[in-house]
Amino acid sequence: MRNSKLLISQALKTISGNLERTGDPLGLRSPYWTRWTRRIDLPRHGSPLLFTARMYQMLPFVVQATEMAEKAAPLVPALSVKTIAKVVEIAGAAAAEPILRLRARRARDLRNRAETALAGIVAALAAAGILPGYLYEKEPYSGVLLYDLGMEAAAASAARGVHQTLKEAGVDTVITVDPHTTFMLRQVYPRYIPGFRLPVRHYLEVLAGVGAMPKPLRRTGLPVRIVMHDSCVMTRDLGVVAPARTVLSRLGIEVVEPENTKTDTACCGGPVEYAFADLSRSISCIRAAELAGACRNVLVACPICLINLMKHEKDLGIRVWDMGELLFHAFASRLREAAPQRPSEEPDGKGAAGVRAARI
Amino acid sequence: MNRDEAERKRLLAEFAKCRSCRFCVDVCPTYQASCGVESFSGYGRMQIIKYLLTGLLEFDDALTYCLYSCLQCRRCEVVCKSKGQNLDICDLIQRGRRLLSGRLARGGRHAKL
Numbered sequence: 407m408r409n410s411k412l413l414i415s416q417a418l419k420t421i422s423g424n425l426e427r428t429g430d431p432l433g434l435r436s437p438y439w440t441r442w443t444r445r446i447d448l449p450r451h452g453s454p455l456l457f458t459a460r461m462y463q464m465l466p467f468v469v470q471a472t473e474m475a476e477k478a479a480p481l482v483p484a485l486s487v488k489t490i491a492k493v494v495e496i497a498g499a500a501a502a503e504p505i506l507r508l509r510a511r512r513a514r515d516l517r518n519r520a521e522t523a524l525a526g527i528v529a530a531l532a533a534a535g536i537l538p539g540y541l542y543e544k545e546p547y548s549g550v551l552l553y554d555l556g557m558e559a560a561a562a563s564a565a566r567g568v569h570q571t572l573k574e575a576g577v578d579t580v581i582t583v584d585p586h587t588t589f590m591l592r593q594v595y596p597r598y599i600p601g602f603r604l605p606v607r608h609y610l611e612v613l614a615g616v617g618a619m620p621k622p623l624r625r626t627g628l629p630v631r632i633v634m635h636d637s638c639v640m641t642r643d644l645g646v647v648a649p650a651r652t653v654l655s656r657l658g659i660e661v662v663e664p665e666n667t668k669t670d671t672a673c674c675g676g677p678v679e680y681a682f683a684d685l686s687r688s689i690s691c692i693r694a695a696e697l698a699g700a701c702r703n704v705l706v707a708c709p710i711c712l713i714n715l716m717k718h719e720k721d722l723g724i725r726v727w728d729m730g731e732l733l734f735h736a737f738a739s740r741l742r743e744a745a746p747q748r749p750s751e752e753p754d755g756k757g758a759a760g761v762r763a764a765r766i
Numbered sequence: 767m768n769r770d771e772a773e774r775k776r777l778l779a780e781f782a783k784c785r786s787c788r789f790c791v792d793v794c795p796t797y798q799a800s801c802g803v804e805s806f807s808g809y810g811r812m813q814i815i816k817y818l819l820t821g822l823l824e825f826d827d828a829l830t831y832c833l834y835s836c837l838q839c840r841r842c843e844v845v846c847k848s849k850g851q852n853l854d855i856c857d858l859i860q861r862g863r864r865l866l867s868g869r870l871a872r873g874g875r876h877a878k879l
Contacts, residue, residue, distance in 0.1 A: 407831045411825070554860075555834075555867055556863030638837070638839035642839070642840040642843070642844065672841065673841065675799070677837045677838055682835050685799055689796065692799060
């Protein structure tokens with residue numbers, strides 16, 4: 407609690423400064439968010455567009471940044487917070503990127519899981535006859551953290567930037583992969599941008615809405631029963647509850663409901679991790695224990711929930727799955743089927759994939 | 767009347783609708799994790815913003831921690847709606863933060879509401 411005022415002040419400055427300087431909340435310049443596409447080749451243009459907003463890709467960096475902040479905490483009584491904050495601010499622009507990159511390499515397991523989740527989402531969409539476009543290095547960040555922190559002017563500026571990018575790419579439908587970005591695009595952007603009416607659909611809504619989603623190609627490794635952790639944003643902000651359950655039933659997985667579920671779900675503690683790691687851990691511990699009491703396999707469909715609940719995997723003997731990981735197990739071979747027809751070789755992006763992209 | 771002043775009045779009018787039933791307190795994950803400190807709940811945070819806006823409280827580290835530790839998970843709103851009051855608690859807290867964040871980013875330790 408001590409120095410919270412300065413801590414929040416510094417967090418606000420750092421995040422908005424990073425975004426202003428590099429367009430990335432972590433202040434990283436090289437496009438770490440495209441690494442997952444090594445597994446699959448998506449068209450660079452066309453609609454629908456897959457918009458990840460870098461959320462899954464930044465997980466290893468977020469974990470490392472939080473750990474570094476936690477380790478620096480004992481130094482606070484010795485040096486003043488202001489001194490530390492100033493050093494971080496000055497060094498941040500030059501030194502943060504290589505340090506974060508180096509440390510994030512150690513979080514290889516998390517990076518693999520995040521990349522697998524994204525590949526799984528694309529594989530399932532491909533199985534449903536939808537091959538979305540992807541902006542690769544041009545993909546912007548949604549500005550959701552700025553909005554959550556109350557930095558409205560900066561969030562509005564980020565929203566306008568995203569809108570411009572999507573407009574230039576000729577996108578008429580967006581498929582999102584996480585609840586936070588979906589919330590921003592669907593409910594916040596229209597407040598900032600008059601006339602913003604882009605159809606925005608979460609991938610689970612798309613998959614649940616497809617009449618004939620094929621059965622899983624491979625069942626090996628898929629759990630038989632799983633307890634569902636609903637995301638607060640997904641259920642209470644967006645009112646999306648049924649699609650995840652529809653997709654699970656199509657995968658042949660039995661859903662176990664915990665005590666607090668659907669619109670009465672309990673938070674994973676993720677939203678305050680950027681500044682109050684102890685509090686965040688206490689909240690996630692309470693939720694993880696509740697879920698572990700229902701089933702050892704826990705399902706999330708949000709990158710923030712994933713990193714917060716997976717901290718307790720060893721302690722509680724649970725396995726936290728992201729929905730994308732399940733989809734990867736079920737439909738991974740679809741990626742190989744989609745790969746040979748490379749639409750990126752066609753500059754106008756209206757190649758095979760553009761034609762094959764089903765209407766959603 | 768500038769924009770902040772108008773927002774201050776609107777927020778106070780909203781807070782006046784709260785009937786202090788405190789049903790939103792128990793369900794807050796931060797309240798549960800902090801072993802029952804009411805300041806870490808929807809009701810507690812609304813009270814903090816109200817008294818900051820009326821000048822009865824001064825903005826300090828403890829209050830910053832309380833306000834910025836809100837998860838914005840809206841669990842409090844589910845209870846508030848089910849009890850017939852229908853306050854958008856998280857939205858009100860978020861609006862309070864908006865008034866603060868610009869000043870915090872500029873003023874750091876010396877920021878005031």
